[in-house]
Amino acid sequence: MNGQAATRVAYRRGAALVPSARGSRRILAGAAALLLFTIGAFAPQYLANDFLLRLADGGLLLGILALSIAFLMSQAGLVSLGAASVYGGVGYLFAIAMSQWYLSPLAAIVASMVVVTVYAAILGALIIRTTPLAFMMLTLAAGEMISHAVLLEGLRDYTSGADGLVVSFGGTLFGLEAGDFANSARFWPIVWTAAWAIGSAVWAVRRSRLGAVLRATRQNEERMRFSGFDTYGPRLAAFVLANVIAGACGLLHVLNSGFVSPESLGLGLSTNALVSALIGGTATSAGPLLGGVIFAFAQDQFGAHGLTQLLTGLAIVVFIVLFPSGVVGAWRDFAQWIWRNRNREAG
Amino acid sequence: EDTIKIGALLIDAGPLAGLKESQTKAINLAIEQINAAGGAAGKKLEPVFITYAGTPDTAVDGATRAVQKDGALFLTGMDTSAVSPALSAKLGSLNALMVEVFAQADPLTGKGCNPNYFRANVNDSMLMNAVGDFLKDKPIKSWDIIAVDYSSGRDAAQKFQALVKSQGATVGKLLFAPSGTADFGAKISELGANPSEGLYVTIFGSDAINLAKQQAQFGLFAKYKMVIGNSFVIPQVLPAMGDAALDVYQTLGFVPGEPGAQADAFVKAYKERYNGEQPAYTSADQYAAIQLMAAAINKANSTDVAAVRAAMSGLTADTVLGPAEVRAADHQTARPIVMNQIVKGPDGRAAYEIKKVFTGSEVMAPVDPACKM
C-alpha cells in the first residue's frame, strides 16, 4: 500500500516536476541568497572602480535581456529574436512619452510599459500558435519592422532617425535624479535589485503550475489539449511576460545610458542576448544573468585587444562546444559529480 | 604618467569594419612622426586602440575603458552620427576630450555642441556649400536626386533641393533607396526613362558600388550632363567602382595631390610606410586630428583637460590638410575641402582630378545660435 500513498499525492503547484528541496535546506538556501543579495548590492560600490561598475551594470542589463529570452526558450521552446526591439522600443516610448505627451517620468514609465504589454499581447496572439522556427522568424520580422519604423521619415520628428535620441528627464524619479541613474555606482544597486527581482520572478514562474504546463505543452501540445488544458493562454502569458521583462530591462537601460538609438533595437543586440543566455545556460535564472556579465566583460577585454569580433566569434564557438548546458549548468554537473563521489566514498 | 594616451575607437563589425585598418595606419603614422619630432609638451604620444561593435552603447563602453582604465586624455577614431552624440554626452562625466574625424552630422557642432567635443573633419553643410559654390556658374537647369533612405540621405537630398532651387534650377525625380539595397535596377530604369540634366547621388558604402556598377551596365550616368556625388565615390570604394564612376564629381575633405608642403610630405610618408598605398581623406583627417591634439597640448603646455580644452578652442595650426582653425564658438574646424572629378589616371585606372580647392572659411556656415557651450 506504500505505492498507493505515494501516488495519491495531489499535483501540487507543479512541484512534482522539479526535485523539491527539504525544508531545512530550503531555509538555509534562502538565508544564503539573502546574504548574497545584500552583499552584492553594496560591496561593489566600495570595492570596484567606476569602469568596472559600468561594465557590470551593462552586463547585468544584458543578462536580464538574456533571461527574458532564456525563459521563453526553456519553458516554451520558443526562441525570440525580437527581444531587443522591445528593449529599445521602450526607450523610445519613454522618451516620446515625456517629450511629446508631456508625461512625468513615472507616468512615462507606466505608459511605455502599458504599450509594450499591449503590443506583446497582440503580437503574441498572432504568432504564438505557429511552429518554433516560424515563431523565431516572426519575432525577427516584428523586431526588424520596428527598427526600420524608427528610421521612417514620417517619424523622424519623434525618433530623430538614425541619429538616436538623447533621453533625459527633469525632476526626480523614485527620489533619484537623471544623473543618479547615469552614475554607474549609484545605478549598480538598482540594476542588482532588478536582476534579483526578475530572476526570482522567473524562478517562481518556472516552479509554478504555469511553468509545468508550459513545459508539457512544449513537448506535446496536442495531448495537452486532449487532457483538458488550454494551450494558448499560458503560452501567450509567457510571451507577454518575456516581453515585459525585456521592456523593464530597456527602461533601466535608457535611464542608465540616457540615450536610445536604432542599434539598441537591432538584431545584433538580440543575438548577443541569445548568446549570453546560452553561455550561462537557459535552464536557470542565474545562468543568463551570469552569461550577460561574462559576455560584457569578454567584449570589453576583446575590444582592448582590438579584435572584438574575431574573439567574440571564437568565444561563441568555444563556450557552446565546451559547455552544453551553459556555465551554470556545467558548474551544477561538476558539483553533483563531486557530491556523488564524496557520498560514494563515505558510503 | 610619462606618455600622453590617445584612445582610438575602431569599429570592427558591420559595413564600416573594413575601414579599421586604414584608420589604424593613419593614427600610427601621425603618432610616430609627432613623437619623432619631440612629442607634445615634452611627452610622447601613445595610442590605445579599442575596438567596438559600432553601436552607441559599445562605443561608450569602449570610451570609458580607454579613459578610466587606460588613462586616455583624448578620444578619436571611428564613429558614426549615431554614436557620436552618445559619446559627446558622456565626455563631461569622463572628463576627457574628443576630436571627431568621422561623423559629419551638423548638430554635433551645432545645437548639440559640447565643450569637450571638437571636430576636425568637415560637416555636411560645408560639403553642401562647396557644391553650391561649384555649381554657381554651371549651366545645369534641372536635377534628379537619388539618396539613401536614411536620415543623412534625406537631409542631404533636402538641402541639395533647396540649394539648386535657390540657384534657379528645378528638381525632377527624387528617389530614395533603402540602405542595403542590392539591386538598383528598378531605380536605374526609373531615372533612365526620363532623365533631367544633372544627377545628385547620396548613396554610401557597398550600396554605392552596387549603384555605380549596375548603372554602368544600363548606361545611366551617360544620360546626364553632370553627376555629383555626396560621399558616393570615396577612395574606399573607387577601386571597386572603377570605370563605372568616371566623370562623377565628388567633394572630399582631402585627396592626394592637394597643394601644400605638409600634404605632399604626408602622402609621401604614408606611401613609403604602407607599401605605396594612397591615404584616403579619412586618414588625412585622422592625421590632422592628432596634429591638432599635439598642438593644443603644446599650447597649453600641460595635460590638464581644462587647460588643453581651452588651448584647443580657437587653435590655429598648419596641418596635413592645410591651414586649420578650430572655431571657438562651436569647435568645428575650418579647413580646406576639395571638389574632384573622377577621370582616367595615368595608369589607366579611375582617379580623382582636383577641380577646385575651397578654404574652410569660404564654405563654413555661421555658428548655429542654438549651440551653447
Added chain:
Amino acid sequence: MLEIDKLSVSYGTVHALQEVDLEIAGEGVLHGVIGPNGAGKSTLLDAVSGRRRPTAGAIRYRGQDITRRSVAWRRRRGMARSFQRTNIFQDLTVREQLSLVAWRLGDDRISDVIEVMDLGDYLEERAGRIAYGVQRRVDVALALIGRPQLLLLDEPGAGLSAEETLRLFQHVRDLVGERRIAAVVVEHDVDAVFACCGVVTVLDLGRHLATGVPAEIRADQRVITAYLGSAA
C-alpha cells in the same frame, strides 16, 4: 450520451467517413468498433473528440451539439480518448504526466489508473525511454484519468499481449458498468472485442456496415468477408 448524425469526414478527395449514424447510450455498455484497415474507425474517434472537423453532420454529446467545441472543452466535460499513434509526453516521467493531467481534471486518485495499467514499476521513468508496450499503456492511462464520462479508445490493445488486452477490456467493461458511463473501443483483437463488448459496430470503406450484439456480428457473412477472415 453520444449521438452521431450523418457524419462525414474527408481528407481532400479521400472520403474517410460517409454519412455515418451511430448512437451510444450511457448505460454502461461497452461499444466496440471494428472494421478493415482504413475503414474510418480512427477518423470517427477523431471527429467525435474534436481532433478533426467533420465535413458534414453533427455530433451531440449529452444532448448538446458539440460539433464546434474545442478539444479541451470536451475533455473537461468528460470526453476522453487514447490514440492509435502513441501520443504522450516523451520527456516527463510517467508519474509527472499522470499527475499533471490529474491536477487539471481535479482527480486526486491516480493510483487506480496506475494499478489498472500496471505502470507501478515505471513511475519515475521518462516516458520516451520505456518500452513501446508500456508507452501504449501510458497513453491509455492518460485517457482514464479524471473519471471520464465517455471514453474513446483507439486500439488500446496494440502493443500488448492477447491476455493483457483481454484484461484491459474486462476492466473497461467493469468500469463502464459500475459508473454507468459510455465507452467506444476500436480494436483489431476480435477475441477481446467479442468477449467484452455489449454492442459492436462494423465500419467498412467509411460507411456503417452493421451494428449488433457480438454473436450476430461474428456470424454476419459480410463482416467475415470484409474483415474477419479466419478469425471468424
Added chain:
Amino acid sequence: MIPLLIANSLALASLLIMMSSGLALIYGLRDVINFGHGALYMLGAYLGYSIAHVAGFWVALVASPILLALVGAALENLVLRPLQRRSHIEVALVTLGLGIILGQVLIFFYGGEARTVDAPLSLAGSVTAFGLTYPIYRLFLIGVGLSSCALLAIWLNFSTSGLHVRAVSQEPSVARMMGIDADRLSLLVTSLSAALAGVAGVLAGPYLSVDPGMDVTMIVSCLIIVVIGGTGSIPGAIVAALLYGFVQVAGSVFLPDLAALAPYALLMAVLLVAPRGIGRGRVLD
C-alpha cells in the same frame, strides 16, 4: 517598366535562390540553420575575386565552388557531425560564431576595401530586344541561377540519391536502417551547399560589390526566404526567392518609403497564413 521590373527581380532572385536552396539543403539534412552560410558566400566572392584576377572570370566560376566544396566538407566533418547530438539552436550559434571568424579572417587578408570583379568581355554590355535594353550579364545571371536550381530540384525529386537525401533529412535513423549511409550523403549535401554559395559569390562579383558586409545582408535575406519557402523545402525556397526578389524590387518602385519593410511584411503575411511556409518542407519537431 513591368518587364524590366520582372527581369530585375529575377536577377536578384537568381542569386538568392542559389544561396537559400543551399541553406535549405543543410537545414533539411542536419536540422541546423547554418548562420555561417553568408560567410561562405563572402569567401566564395573573395576567392572568385582573387582567382578572376589571375586566371579570369570563367576559371573563377569553376574553381571557387570547388574550393568552397572542400570548406563545406570540413564544416560537415569538423562541426556538424561531431555536434549532431547537440541542440539545434546551439549548433546554429556555433555556425554563427564560425561565420564571424571567417568574415574577420577575410577582412584580415583582403582589407576592408570593397573589391570588384569585371564581367568577362563576352557578357559585358547590353542587348536590346522588344525595345528594351538589358545588360547581358544580368541575363546570364538569371540563366545560371534558374538552371542550377532546376537541376537541383530535378536531382532531389527524381533521382534515387535525391530520394535518399530527402529520407535522411526526415529520419536519419530510419534511412540508416534502410542501408543508406547518412553521413556520406550529409557530406555530399553540405559540400554541394557550400559550392552553391561559391557559385553565388563569384556571380555576385560583377553584379554587386565584394565587401566585408556582404555576408550579413545575404544571410538575413536567405533566412527569410528559407522560412517563407517552408524550411528544408527546395521548391519552396525557389518560389520564395522569386517572391522575395519581386517584393523587394517592386517595393522599391511603388512604395519606396516602406521598401525596407517589404521582406518582413512578406514574411509575416506568409507565415501567419501558412506557419510552415509555402513549400511542403520537412515536418518540424
Added chain:
Amino acid sequence: MSALKMQALYAGYGASTVLHGVDLEIGKGESVAIVGRNGAGKSTLLMSVFRETNILSGEIWVGGARIDGLPGYSAAKLGVAIAPQGRRILPNLSIRENLLLGAATRRPGRWNLRTVFDLFPALEQRANSGGMMLSGGQQQMLAIGRALMANPDLLLLDEPSEGLSPLLVDDLVRALDEIRRAGTGILVVEQHLSLVRRATDRFVILSKGEVVGAAPTAEIDDPRHQTLMAL
C-alpha cells in the same frame, strides 16, 4: 552458415544496459519468433543489429560478417531488413517513395513495387500521397512492404500484426510462408501468439534482457513456456 548470430550480447541505451548476454542464432530460411513481456528487450535486440543501441560487448554476425563494429547501415547492405516498431514512416515522402527507400540496397529478388502492391492493394490506391495520410493499419502495411522491398536474406519484423485487421494478418501469414520457402530467414517479435503459431518454426523467450527459454512453436501452449513468457 546462419543468417544472424548473436553471442553474449550486452546492449542498452546511454548508461542503462537492457540486454544481458543474449545468445541467438537463426538459420537460413528459418522463421523464429521472439516473445516476452513489454520491456523485455525484444525491440532492443532487433535495433542492435542496426547499431541503433549502445553495444557494450558481445558479437553480432550477419551471414559470415561480424557487424557489431560496423556503421549502422551495414546490416542492411548485408541483406537484413526491418519493419520497426512504431512503423517509422517518412511523413514527407509519398507512399511509393517510402517503398523505394526500402530498395536502397538494390538487391534483386522477388519483391518490387508490383508485388508489394499486390500483397497490400490498399497501398497502391494511394501510392502518390504522403506517407502520413494513411490509417494506422495501412502504415503498418507500408512498413512491412518497405522491408520486403529490400529483398532481404533476413527479415526482422517488430510486432507486424499490430493494427492489422484479422484478414490482413491472414495475408501476411501467407506472404511470410512464401518468403520462408524462398530461403529468407525471418525473425519476428510478437505478442499475439496467433501469428507466431501460424508463421514460425520455433520461438525464443526473452525476459529482462535474457533468453530464458526456447522451443519449437508446436510447444508454445505448454504451461511451462507460458509461465516464462509472463515473467
